[in-house]
Amino acid sequence: MIKNPWNEKLIFELGAPGRQAFSLPASDVPEVDLDWPENMRREKAPGLPEVSEPELVRHFTALSRLNHGVDTDFYPLGSCTMKYNPKVDEALAALPGFAGIHPYLPEELVQGALQLIYEMEAYLAEISGMDRVTMQPAAGAHGELTGILLVRAYHRCRGENRTRILVPDSAHGTNPATAAMAGYQVVSVPSDQRGGVDVAALEKLLDERVAGLMLTNPNTLGLFDENIHIIADMVHKVGGLLYYDGANTNAIMGYTRPGNMGFDVVHFNLHKTFATPHGGGGPGAGPVGVKKDLVPFLPVPLVDFDGKRYYFNYDLPHSIGKVRSFYGNFGVVVKAYAYIRSLGAEGLKQVSRDAVLNANYLMAHLKKYFYLPYDRFCKHEFVISGKWQKERNGVKTLDMAKRLLDYGFHPPTIYFPLIVEEAMMIEPTETESKETLDRFIDAMIRIAREAEEEPEKIKGAPYTTYIGRLDEVAAARKPELRWRAGK
Amino acid sequence: MRYLPNTIDDRQKMMADIGISSVEELFADIPEQVRLKRELNLPEALAEPELVRHLEDLAGKNGDTSRYTCFLGGGYYDHYIPAVIPALLSRSEFYTAYTPYQAEISQGTLAAIYEFQTMICELTGMDVANASMYDGATALAEAAAVATGATRRQRVVVSRTVHPEYRQVLKTYLEPRGVELVELPFTNGVTTGDNLDRYINRQTAAVLVQQPNFFGCLEDVYSLQRAASGVGALFIVSADPISLGLLKPPGEYGASIVVGEGQSLGLPLNFGGPGFGYFAAREEFLRRIPGRVVGATSDTRGRRGYVLTLQAREQHIRREKATSNICSNQALCALAATIYLSAMGPAGLRRVAGLCAQKAAYAKKRLAAVKGITVAFNAPSFKEFVIKSEYPVTLVQGVLLRRGLVAGPDLGRFYPELSNHLLVAVTEKRTKEEIDRLAEALEEVAG
Ligand SMILES: Cc1ncc(COP(=O)(O)O)c(C=O)c1O
Numbered sequence: 001m002i003k004n005p006w007n008e009k010l011i012f013e014l015g016a017p018g019r020q021a022f023s024l025p026a027s028d029v030p031e032v033d034l035d036w037p038e039n040m041r042r043e044k045a046p047g048l049p050e051v052s053e054p055e056l057v058r059h060f061t062a063l064s065r066l067n068h069g070v071d072t073d074f075y076p077l078g079s080c081t082m083k084y085n086p087k088v089d090e091a092l093a094a095l096p097g098f099a100g101i102h103p104y105l106p107e108e109l110v111q112g113a114l115q116l117i118y119e120m121e122a123y124l125a126e127i128s129g130m131d132r133v134t135m136q137p138a139a140g141a142h143g144e145l146t147g148i149l150l151v152r153a154y155h156r157c158r159g160e161n162r163t164r165i166l167v168p169d170s171a172h173g174t175n176p177a178t179a180a181m182a183g184y185q186v187v188s189v190p191s192d193q194r195g196g197v198d199v200a201a202l203e204k205l206l207d208e209r210v211a212g213l214m215l216t217n218p219n220t221l222g223l224f225d226e227n228i229h230i231i232a233d234m235v236h237k238v239g240g241l242l243y244y245d246g247a248n249t250n251a252i253m254g255y256t257r258p259g260n261m262g263f264d265v266v267h268f269n270l271h272k273t274f275a276t277p278h279g280g281g282g283p284g285a286g287p288v289g290v291k292k293d294l295v296p297f298l299p300v301p302l303v304d305f306d307g308k309r310y311y312f313n314y315d316l317p318h319s320i321g322k323v324r325s326f327y328g329n330f331g332v333v334v335k336a337y338a339y340i341r342s343l344g345a346e347g348l349k350q351v352s353r354d355a356v357l358n359a360n361y362l363m364a365h366l367k368k369y370f371y372l373p374y375d376r377f378c379k380h381e382f383v384i385s386g387k388w389q390k391e392r393n394g395v396k397t398l399d400m401a402k403r404l405l406d407y408g409f410h411p412p413t414i415y416f417p418l419i420v421e422e423a424m425m426i427e428p429t430e431t432e433s434k435e436t437l438d439r440f441i442d443a444m445i446r447i448a449r450e451a452e453e454e455p456e457k458i459k460g461a462p463y464t465t466y467i468g469r470l471d472e473v474a475a476a477r478k479p480e481l482r483w484r485a486g487k
Numbered sequence: 488m489r490y491l492p493n494t495i496d497d498r499q500k501m502m503a504d505i506g507i508s509s510v511e512e513l514f515a516d517i518p519e520q521v522r523l524k525r526e527l528n529l530p531e532a533l534a535e536p537e538l539v540r541h542l543e544d545l546a547g548k549n550g551d552t553s554r555y556t557c558f559l560g561g562g563y564y565d566h567y568i569p570a571v572i573p574a575l576l577s578r579s580e581f582y583t584a585y586t587p588y589q590a591e592i593s594q595g596t597l598a599a600i601y602e603f604q605t606m607i608c609e610l611t612g613m614d615v616a617n618a619s620m621y622d623g624a625t626a627l628a629e630a631a632a633v634a635t636g637a638t639r640r641q642r643v644v645v646s647r648t649v650h651p652e653y654r655q656v657l658k659t660y661l662e663p664r665g666v667e668l669v670e671l672p673f674t675n676g677v678t679t680g681d682n683l684d685r686y687i688n689r690q691t692a693a694v695l696v697q698q699p700n701f702f703g704c705l706e707d708v709y710s711l712q713r714a715a716s717g718v719g720a721l722f723i724v725s726a727d728p729i730s731l732g733l734l735k736p737p738g739e740y741g742a743s744i745v746v747g748e749g750q751s752l753g754l755p756l757n758f759g760g761p762g763f764g765y766f767a768a769r770e771e772f773l774r775r776i777p778g779r780v781v782g783a784t785s786d787t788r789g790r791r792g793y794v795l796t797l798q799a800r801e802q803h804i805r806r807e808k809a810t811s812n813i814c815s816n817q818a819l820c821a822l823a824a825t826i827y828l829s830a831m832g833p834a835g836l837r838r839v840a841g842l843c844a845q846k847a848a849y850a851k852k853r854l855a856a857v858k859g860i861t862v863a864f865n866a867p868s869f870k871e872f873v874i875k876s877e878y879p880v881t882l883v884q885g886v887l888l889r890r891g892l893v894a895g896p897d898l899g900r901f902y903p904e905l906s907n908h909l910l911v912a913v914t915e916k917r918t919k920e921e922i923d924r925l926a927e928a929l930e931e932v933a934g
Contacts, residue, residue: 006594008791011602011829022569022835027842028919029849035867040705040735045833046609053571056829060575060599067595069583080585084490088535090582094573094755097546102559103759104896105550106884112548113758126528138621138760139815141802152663177802177812183663186807224516254527255514261521271815275490277579279819280596281586281618281779283761299659321659325562325624325652325748326759338542344532347488354493356513361501377513405591413588416803433492434501460787465591468786472590475784475796479773481615482605 004466005065012483014059015051047485066466067280068410074436076362078381078413078425079172079220081250081272086342089275089335098334103326107311113330114310117303120287120337127340127348128246128266129259130289135328136299140247142323143267143286144178144214146299149320150265150290151212151241152182153297157318160239162211168197170221170417175214175245184211191419195374196225199234206238216245217261218252218379220417220425222359232262241265241294249273250429251356251379254349264291274336285332299323354430355380358437362428365441369448373420381427383420389451390422395458397422400447402469403461407443489535550893552756556921558850558894560871560912561701562623562650563759564751566729566839567916569830572753572823582819586779590794596818597793600781603825610731610828611745612738613767618779619821620813623748624653626764627695627725628660629777629811630744633768634693634721635666636775636810642690646671646678646711648700649725651901657695666692676704676864676873683714693721693744698737699730702898702910703847703871704864712741728752728765728824730869732840744768753827754820763817763824774800777811779818842915843870850913850922857926859933863908871912873898873905876932880909883932890928892921 051059068075075082093099101110121133137143148165155162165179168189176186187205192198196219213235218224225231232242244258244266250273258266270276271284278284290298300319301312343351356379363382367375370384386397401411401424413425428437450458462468493501502508533541557565576582580595587593587600600618607616620626631643643661645654647670654670661668669686671694672679678696687694694715698706708724715722721743726734729751737745750762768776774797782796802809831839847870854874855862863873876883880897887894899906913922 006598010598010605011825012605020832020835021571021830022832022838024567024835024838024842024915027845029846029922031845032848032852034844034848036705037867039709039740040867042731042733042735045837046606046731046736048606048609048831048833048836049829050832050834051829053830056826057571057575059829060826061578063595063598064575064578064580065595066593066598067580067584068589068592069580071579071583075585077585077588082585085579085583086490088538090577092539092542092546095543095546096551096553097543097549098551099755099757100551100553101549101758102552102557102565102756102893103563104559104561105555105893106888109550109555109888109893110758112545115548116545123529129523138625138817139813141812141814142621142625145812149659149663173802173804173806173809174812174814176807177805177809180807180809181660181664181812183665226516226518229518229520252517254523256517256521256523260523277582277819278585278815279582279817280584280593280599280822281818282815283763283817283820284815322624322652322655323659324656324760325622325650329760330758331755331761334542338538341530341533341541342490342535342538343488345527345529347532348527348529350488350491353510354491354498357493357498357501357505357510360505360513364505377516379513401589402591405589410592411589431490431492434497462591467591467594467790467792468788470590470786470792470794471784472794472796475782475794476799479615479780479796480783481601481773481780481796482608483601 006062010483011049011051011059014055015049017050019050019052021051021053021056073408074432074440075410076412076426076428077410078427079247081427081429083275083429084431085275085277086339089338092338093331093334111310114303116334116337118305118310120333123340124268124287124289127253128289129257130266131292132295132298133287133289134298135287135333136324137286137288138324138329139282139284140267140269140286141174141178143288144174145181146288146323147243147265147267148178148182150294150297151243153320154294155211162209164209165211166205166213168215170219170419171214172220172245195221195223196227197231199227199230202231202234206234208238210238210240212241212243214243214245216248218248221374221383222378222381223374224379228261247272248380251352253352254345255352265294270332270336275339276332276335283329283332285329351430358428358430358432362426362437362441366444369445381425383423383425385420386422386424393451393455395451395455397424399458399461403447403458404443405462406464409440409443555891555893558892558911558913558925560910561896562748563756564912564914565756565916566751566914568753568755571830572826575826576819576823581822587795590792594792597781599822599825601783601793603821604781606825606828607765607767610728610736611767612736613745614770615773616765616767617776618781619816619818620764620766620778621817622760622762622764623725623746624656626746626766627653628657630723630746631657631661631693631695633744633772633775634723637772638692640690640692641665642667642669643693644669644671644686644691645695648673648678648702649695649697650701676702676866677706678711680707680710687714687718687720689718691718691720693723695723697725699727699869702864702873703868704866705868708740716741729840729843732836733844744772749820749824752824754823761817761820763820775810778813778816839915843913846917847872847913850911853922853926854929857929860929870914871910873908873910875908878932880907883909886932887928890924892925892928
């Protein structure tokens with residue numbers, strides 16, 4: 001049994017009544033009786049912890065030790081681009097001149113922030129081949145919603161009431177969920193033998209009801225769809241637009257751009273491609289870029305420059321409005337800006353080269369041991385299947401993922417994309433060394449061997465983690481979503 | 488390149504194993520037509536010291552709170568951030584992790600979210616809370632969407648005293664779903680209580696209010712709640728969590744869903760983000776709520792642990808039938824709030840809220856005595872209030888700026904009838920001396 005870094009007590013179970021970790025000055029204004037109605041006053045204090053600062057720090061430090069992060073070890077979670085997060089970017093975003101500025105400061109007091117947004121817009125426009133970019137969306141899915149609302153506004157402005165959004169069967173769940181939120185009927189497009197969009201099937205689905213097609217390229221199999229220009233022409237021919245899910249931009253920087261591929265709208269995940277940390281689930285940022293025809297519909301405000309000063313431009317009469325308060329996750333934008341400035345054009349291209357090389361290296365070694373449904377060069381990630389192990393040894397992908405924990409690695413994304421059975425989606429990123437990749441290959445080969453020789457062992461994994469496999473079914477059947485005293 | 492470990496030699500070896508002689512072969516499937524046939528046009532790469540200098544230059548052009556005393560409000564506030572928060576958030580096991588899909592190696596994030604959910608329930612008086620939303624505005628919009636689904640009604644009524652930017656987001660979110668958005672007028676800084684039945688009827692899915700409202704005033708939430716529940720509509724409240732140290736939890740006055748912006752709880756201003764939205768609801772809406780939810784369970788050895796749960800609501804399982812498309816949220820910000828609320832405890836939160844209220848009350852009285860300034864609304868208020876000036880707001884703000892003070896926003900921006908009106912926010916960080924300086928500056932405008 002491994003040593004337990006945590007005493008298993010939640011913060012509510014620590015401390016004692018009267019303990020405190022705050023320190024606030026005495027009031028320096030004359031005390032008054034507040035004129036609040038009696039029925040608006042809180043009677044019972046909220047059940048918050050009562051702990052001293054040292055207890056507080058030990059508790060959260062202990063919790064942190066139960067986590068695996070990119071700084072801990074390899075994190076090949078496909079589709080999530082878990083690359084190294086530069087420390088200097090964290091420090092820069094925390095500068096008082098960025099972290100300490102209120103969103104309603106007068107424009108003359110935020111010229112530096114506006115300049116940063118303005119320049120960032122130009123960089124993202126250049127990287128994607130778009131004409132303008134909004135920083136407002138807070139994450140990828142939020143960018144998708146923004147983008148699809150832009151598509152909707154575009155069609156409506158032309159007097160067209162299109163009702164459908166096409167989404168490949170390999171798409172990320174946020175794509176169909178987004179289209180539905182924007183009021184569209186979602187129509188699934190099948191994939192072909194090579195893992196791309198089935199062009200013949202697409203042809204049958206295209207008509208004047210189609211508002212647009214959402215696509216990521218390379219797609220969620222990590223494969224570049226070579227028919228992209230044909231697909232773009234087909235969609236455009238019926239008056240539809242092309243939406244680019246930019247989650248996979250790490251594969252193509254400097255090689256191609258969504259704009260060159262024929263896309264009209266794109267979102268970025270700054271927390272993937274541009275190295276801002278994922279924070280255990282957020283915050284990210286999902287800027288959205290558009291081609292000229294869609295600019296009038298962008299959320300307000302945009303940041304413009306009149307030759308002397310930067311300013312917020314609210315003068316967009318056809319705007320979809322706002323998708324978030326203020327101007328987006330600015331602090332995240334600062335980090336991504338710093339990252340782009342650290343790499344420059346050649347650096348970003350090298351990022352894509354190494355990301356793709358690392359992925360193909362892993363794939364070349366692993367395909368002897370695991371079924372590879374689409375055997376061709378991949379881009380920054382690839383999908384293998386646990387099908388052989390399941391058929392031969394009754395070992396599932398989930399079991400192998402859990403076994404990887406014992407080898408010290410974060411497992412790949414599993415059971416996604418949905419079109420590959422027992423899927424394992426592996427994305428090494430460019431910030432991993434060959435030694436790390438070799439260690440991972442070794443672990444995977446050992447697991448493949450264990451599956452043959454000791455299948456029961458894998459089914460019981462993990463063994464070395466602080467906690468064993470958790471009963472998710474029980475958690476969902478009888479939801480316990482908060483701590484209560486005396487339980 | 489400092490973030491890329493591969494050397495030329497490493498790359499050669501890897502290419503040999505793959506069976507290629509150039510990395511370009513891996514990109515050969517990108518058709519000629521779509522290739523970028525030039526280099527990207529971006530500024531030269533900067534070494535770390537150059538980068539730092541450049542960003543320090545940009546940061547230096549901004550008027551942060553160390554240079555301008557901040558009386559700005561409107562959803563984001565200059566509260567004190569205890570040093571334990573940035574110290575603990577800088578544990579990279581927290582900030583370099585992804586969404587906790589693999590529970591066995593994510594118990595830190597999961598246990599912290601479980602604590603967060605508990606604290607939000609305690610503050611709001613609700614039964615359940617999720618792991619966070621993007622911000623207060625999107626949390627409110629998602630709450631309205633839950634209401635339309637739960638009631639199968641297509642009309643949402645929102646008070647004009649709700650943050651104007653939240654109402655804009657609400658409109659953006661609801662319009663494509665064919666939901667009609669109706670606004671309640673206000674009188675003397677609070678939602679007009681008369682004729683509520685002209686707006687709130689049997690087609691109404693929800694009534695949305697903010698407490699304290701955008702002007703800092705306390706709403707008569709009881710009569711608004713009655714109007715909502717009387718027609719079977721949900722009552723949805725957006726609340727500043729700091730205010731809940733002193734104000735009645737919305738669960739005690741019949742709220743169905745409570746949301747709000749969490750930036751007040753230990754997060755920097757960040758020019759408006761990242762902060763986070765919180766989302767809490769009554770049990771009956773559990774299977775309709777958006778986003779990640781953490782639940783307690785046990786492992787194969789009987790040890791208690793935490794997992795993402797009720798995922799059948801979410802996009803990765805339900806796709807177009809999901810309750811929302813949200814995937815990434817604002818987890819690290821929610822962790823900051825968890826640490827903040829742990830540090831403050833019940834007594835500290837009460838103290839912060841009390842200091843805000845006392846100092847704001849002092850400022851309100853002090854500014855009311857300034858010639859040319861009137862306090863616009865006499866409803867009870869929390870940490871913000873509205874002043875009306877005889878002079879244009881731009882002139883007033885100019886004078887304040889010269890004295891190193893900022894207040895606002897200018898309400899004329901959002902409410903045409905409130906030109907010459909300025910919001911003033913007073914947090915526990917403001918001192919009597921700073922408030923007096925604000926009053927003196929305003930005296931100068933008149934003088
Ligand atoms: C392909 C793809 N699209 C969209 C998203 C959603 O992005 P976010 O989590 O930033 O909302 C993801 C993230 O997991 C993704 O992998």
